[in-house]
Amino acid sequence: MKTLGRLVLKGLLTILPISLTIYFVYWLGITAEALLSGPIRFLLPPTFYRPGMGLVAGLLLLIVIGLLVNAYVIRRLFELGESLLLRVPVVKTVFAALRDLTGLMRVGDSGGELQRVVMVDFGPGRLIGFVTQENATLPGVGTDDSLVAVYLPMSYQIGGYTVYLPRDRLVPTDLTVEAAMRIVLTGGLQNK
Numbered sequence: 001m002k003t004l005g006r007l008v009l010k011g012l013l014t015i016l017p018i019s020l021t022i023y024f025v026y027w028l029g030i031t032a033e034a035l036l037s038g039p040i041r042f043l044l045p046p047t048f049y050r051p052g053m054g055l056v057a058g059l060l061l062l063i064v065i066g067l068l069v070n071a072y073v074i075r076r077l078f079e080l081g082e083s084l085l086l087r088v089p090v091v092k093t094v095f096a097a098l099r100d101l102t103g104l105m106r107v108g109d110s111g112g113e114l115q116r117v118v119m120v121d122f123g124p125g126r127l128i129g130f131v132t133q134e135n136a137t138l139p140g141v142g143t144d145d146s147l148v149a150v151y152l153p154m155s156y157q158i159g160g161y162t163v164y165l166p167r168d169r170l171v172p173t174d175l176t177v178e179a180a181m182r183i184v185l186t187g188g189l190q191n192k
Helices: 002-043 053-068 072-085 089-103 177-185
Strands: 116-122 125-133 147-153 160-166 170-172
Touching (some): 002 053, 072 089, 116 147, 116 177, 125 177, 147 177
Antiparallel strands (some): 116 125, 116 170, 125 147, 147 160
């Protein structure tokens, strides 16, 4: 009976990541279709609308937003909107956390990206860390050229710490950010 239970659990753990990923992509598609099909049906004759046009419109909308964000005026409007959201007591906490999280995945030449992977001594062991600022800007203090801001995530993404360390306390690695993140998120149990 134990063998059967282990086989079921092994099958579930094999299929779960694939199933959840497929479901998430499906959910995004269904949501885009549901939100955008109404405006499309309003603008187009009823016979012209085909299922999936909302999904295509959502994709095109994301591309257009990506292009517009490069424009100075649009960037300033987004900053104005952000400043308004950051004034609302409960909303500012949620918004700031989500903005900072998505800032880690930014593309382009922005300074908010995870720049490199390092190891940090922690007692007799070492922790994987991600450099977020080479010349750390401490809130309320300013820039300190001798310190580096390093994010030390906890396994399974249940939290983490940002520490400001002297450069000589960091041990460089050859790991890519993606490989190191996979190690951290799985607690070192990633597939090879």
